[in-house]
Amino acid sequence: GEQEGEEEGEKEGEEEEEKDALEGEGGIDGTKAEKKEEDEGNEMLEALNDAEKKIRNALLIDQMRSMEGEEWSRHETWQLPIFIKNGPVSFLQVQTSSVSPMIVARLNDALLAPQLSPDGSESLPVVDFGKLPVGQEKILTVKVSNLLDVGTSLSVKALDPFGAFFLLKAPSFLRPKSSQMISFAFRPKKEAAYNEQLVISSSANRIRCLLTGWGVSPTFEMQGLPAESGIIDAGDVLVGSDQELPFTLKNNSPFEVSFCVLLRSVGEANSSGVQPFDCIPSEASIPADSEKQLKLLFIPDVESEHFVANFKINVPNQKESLEWRGGGRGGGG
Numbered sequence: 001g002e003q004e005g006e007e008e009g010e011k012e013g014e015e016e017e018e019k020d021a022l023e024g025e026g027g028i029d030g031t032k033a034e035k036k037e038e039d040e041g042n043e044m045l046e047a048l049n050d051a052e053k054k055i056r057n058a059l060l061i062d063q064m065r066s067m068e069g070e071e072w073s074r075h076e077t078w079q080l081p082i083f084i085k086n087g088p089v090s091f092l093q094v095q096t097s098s099v100s101p102m103i104v105a106r107l108n109d110a111l112l113a114p115q116l117s118p119d120g121s122e123s124l125p126v127v128d129f130g131k132l133p134v135g136q137e138k139i140l141t142v143k144v145s146n147l148l149d150v151g152t153s154l155s156v157k158a159l160d161p162f163g164a165f166f167l168l169k170a171p172s173f174l175r176p177k178s179s180q181m182i183s184f185a186f187r188p189k190k191e192a193a194y195n196e197q198l199v200i201s202s203s204a205n206r207i208r209c210l211l212t213g214w215g216v217s218p219t220f221e222m223q224g225l226p227a228e229s230g231i232i233d234a235g236d237v238l239v240g241s242d243q244e245l246p247f248t249l250k251n252n253s254p255f256e257v258s259f260c261v262l263l264r265s266v267g268e269a270n271s272s273g274v275q276p277f278d279c280i281p282s283e284a285s286i287p288a289d290s291e292k293q294l295k296l297l298f299i300p301d302v303e304s305e306h307f308v309a310n311f312k313i314n315v316p317n318q319k320e321s322l323e324w325r326g327g328g329r330g331g332g333g
Contacts, residue, residue: 102204129186129213157199188215234298234328267308300330
């Protein structure tokens with residue numbers, strides 16, 4: 001009987017030691033979890049200099065970390081001194097909460113986040129479409145990501161229907177820990193600077209950006225042709241021969257522009273039916289701030305002093321007209 005009692009006592013002692021060990025491990029794990037949460041919270045806080053830390057420590061009364069259902073949060077209570085001239089100092093108690101955003105947005109991998117200046121003013125991130133020819137379209141796509149473990153609906157505040165910016169497709173439900181692409185178009189209707197605020201909202205937070213763009217007109221310049229008073233003289237050419245007049249088209253615009261050459265004979269016609277004037281190439285595209293070599297050809301096949309054609313370089317939305325009248329004479333040998 002005594003031996004059985006001793007064995008039971010030893011067994012109970014072992015169970016208590018095992019229980020204490022498990023509780024000890026739980027305590028260690030709990031401490032580690034709290035430490036990890038605290039480290040994560042500290043990483044989320046913006047770094048402060050020494051002076052700011054002293055002020056923060058003097059004003060902070062209490063703080064509490066993440067609440068149930070939140071990815072990350074910090075809830076703090078502050079006492080703010082109120083100084084009254086010739087009066088006692090009073091204190092105002094203020095509670096603040098900092099939480100992890102539900103959605104964030106990126107453009108070309110750059111985070112779209114507002115910036116605070118030292119004076120406390122806020123500047124919105126910019127989605128810049130740059131310079132675009134009037135009447136053309138440019139599309140930019142913003143990537144919206146859900147950082148939390150719950151899904152959310154997305155909405156975009158209606159843009160000005162008479163403006164230059166357009167939402168191409170309404171966003172759909174955004175699943176947890178996933179991303180969605182939202183595309184916007186810029187279509188300038190006239191030469192002007194355009195800007196409009198963009199607001200993308202989830203069930204927990206919203207993203208504000210500034211859409212900007214500039215509508216411009218192409219600027220082309222013709223160099224090399226003897227066009228005095230709007231007249232291009234191709235000179236005297238033997239019938240059956242041709243005259244080449246090389247010239248340069250320069251695109252002074254900050255973007256690529258296409259052009260086409262329009263030639264319409266209004267004078268003497270060739271007996272073969274072939275147009276007496278031609279241009280090579282008759283259409284092409286010129287990159288931004290670049291130039292292209294062209295040739296104006298005069299090819300008479302009959303004797304006449306009255307070969308005339310209207311010569312126009314057509315550039316979409318070009319403000320200044322590029323139009324001349326060409327003339328030449330076909331002679332015998």
